[in-house]
Amino acid sequence: MSHSDRETVLEARDFVKNYGEVKAVRGVSFSVQKGEIFGLIGPDGGGKTSLMRSLVSLLKIDGGELYFKGQAVSGNPDYVRRNIGYMPQRFSLYQDMSVAENLRFFADLFNVDRDLAETRIEELYGFSGLKPFASRKAGALSGGMKQKLALSCMLVHSPDVVVLDEPTFGVDPVSRSEFWQILGKLKEEGTSILVSTAYMDEADLCDRVGLMFNGRILIVDEPSALPERYPGKLYSVRTDEPHLVHDALEESGLCGECNLFGEGVHLTLADGTAESRIGDLLRENNLAFESFEAIESGIEDLFLRLMKGDGDER
Amino acid sequence: MSVEVQGLTKNFGDFAAVDHVSFSVEKGEIFGFLGANGAGKTTTIRMLCGLLEPSEGTGTVAGFDINRQYSKIKHRIGYMSQKFSLYNDLTAWENIEFYGGIYGLKDKEIQERSRELFAIIGLEELKNKLTSSIPMGWKQRLALCASLLHDPEIIFLDEPTSGVDPLSRRNFWKLIYQLSDMGKTVFVTTHYMDEAEYCHRLSIMKQGRIIEMDNPRSLKEKYQVKTMQDVFLASVRGEAK
Known part of the structure; x- marks a missing residue:
């Protein structure tokens, strides 16, 4: 399918982000189409996190513009925050609350109706396989399970666009492959996914990837087309x-x-x-x-x- | 032998985090320690480093008994991890002085050792830079340098290259080979399965036990697969051919 006849859900146009003298993102343009998994691939310090945090309206934009479903992020932070799912880089859940409590907490935070939330939480258990651990404290979960819980919490308000910042960081190969299976299921449901990773081998699991290094996107293409670009x-x-x-x-x-x-x-x-x-x-x-x-x-x-x-x- | 353990076990209540593991590592060997999160790698390493008392089992590290001579072990090993806490608001050199001091080295020894190490690791130009301003790949080398100051026989590297760019990762592995050539024993954990291929020998842990231990080539032959990634997935899922 050509990308031109699809809807763009996220877009960066000449986006720039600086921290004082440090140029974190140096003019980046790309877009994420509806229903695709787009991977930002590259090492730490390349600008992935700055780009993602800016896309979800958490950082001030220093140049260019970012768009969420056609609306400029800078002018519409509330709209973006209500409708996007964002999973930050490091574990951000309440360690001394149980799995179920964390899920309900995030449902309340996003004003999800209680009954609706219970249905949604059951659905998410189906995805994540976390139901047997519902009463376990988040802090006592393994690394792979913590990431699944963080993902579930972010999905509890049913966003159709999600931004995941290195969700498989420090996770072993088996749990990583399980996590990617969940992302595949989300995609089948029609969710658009922007995901970053420092593991190059995860590129093949994306529909399209952008290789990011030193504040720039070096190349954007489908993984199968990359060998020809060498x-x-x-x-x-x-x-x-x-x-x-x-x-x-x-x-x-x-x-x-x-x-x-x-x-x-x-x-x-x-x-x-x-x-x-x-x-x-x-x-x-x-x-x-x-x-x-x-x-x-x-x-x-x-x-x-x-x-x-x-x-x-x- | 640099490391030799028999029946090493650590119980937390009813839970056997490490369940009767036995292995030995030779001097100069690069030994890869793989396993799923929670398989017992870190607990094993902590026992080998003398940071955690084994529930059962015997062994020696650098010739010292892990049950009785753990404080001596600490002087003969180096440890570096992705979470290694270099102080960001100190310069590279100040970090080195600080860690040298912790290891009880005299100023003169720190000077001599660090001159040697900076030359090997290539840090000389960065000496007076604030650690926070040093690129990630170089920080990793600096952390390695700090862990080598007291000239340990064995170095434990706990996911040393996570999140580092491909070029820096390769430069870091060149250093690991150099250390091995100098006769240092390198004990390394990684989630990058292509790096596992660089190890002389590997062990794979699952639920507290070592389920595989061999060189990368033999493991790939055993599972009839092409990559260590496939060996890892097949072995952890219990699909031995």
Whole structure:
């Protein structure tokens, strides 16, 4: 489906956010379409949180404008706050209240009718699997369950647009995958989701992603389209000695990019380097390797490539 | 052996947070410690560091008995975590002086050790900067530097690279390899499964027990999968082939 015939629910146009001298967001434009999961992917300090907090009207805008369902965020903070769901980065629930108490508390806060709230809370238990823990204190939940509760609290007033700031931070891979399954179900219900993460592998779970680094969005696209956006041809050396192979390749000057990856090294060839030189070099240095072959780039390859040249101004 | 434990157990009331785990880690080894949240990783590490008394089990860390010589252990290990509290309103160098003081080093020792470490870690230029103004990736290195001041044999790194950009993460792993080459034992927890691949050997904990322990390649062969992410998911869900 083309994005032009869909409704835009969140939008940033040349958005700027500064903290004194520190330029947290340096002119960012993108939009989130109705019913999609849009991922802001990037490391801490890249501006994700500043962007999200501004989108939900919690921070003053220093340049450009942000829009929620076509209305400027700066002029309509009450409208935004009533209708958007926002899950902040760190656990923000009442640790000494039970799961059920937290949910009811947030329902009251958003003026949800009591009966309606009970129905909604049951629905949310269905999503989260938290019902057996309804009377457990929030502080005694595991990390993964806390995140599910925070998400549920934010959904209790049934917003159809939600902004989630690193909901899977510090959560183990199993709980992360469960959390993403919940997001998938929300999307099926028609909820539009803007979610940030520092885990690059979560990009594939989004409909579209923006890679954010150093206050800028470096690229926006569908995850499946990202490999084609990699400039140049990427190779992989598989080896049991990744760091020795990496150091040898880096010192050789044969490579453009040369990065450690799980099972070896990913690289591009420097201008004028023949493919065969890589294998030759490793053999000359008595470095064992399993394979050397061209590969499709992953999101982390692309990120490493794009962030170069944008890391100097900090 | 740098670390050796048998039947290590920690009960909190009826709950066995760590349930009879046994393993050993060799000098210079990079040992990855994986597991779901609440699987018992942190409790295990706290016992190894001498911060928590085991309910059962025996073991040694850096040659000292974990049940009796825990205060000696503390002098022979370094510890760094994502939550490591560098003081933001001190400069990089002041943080180093502060932690050196805590470890009981003399001023001259701090000077010598930190000169060495700053050279390895590449912190020299940042010495007089306020810690709050130092980019995340460098803060992590500074925290590592502080944990190495007293020249420990074993370093415990608790999710050292969470939230750090891909380039800084790689630079940090280069340092870990350097430390290992210098003969330091590195005990590391991470939620990044691609980093798990960099470890010499891995253990995976579930509900207080170690359910897998081997090198990354053997684990992937065992589960017939391509990545450690898949090994982790399959093992924790109990899908051994």
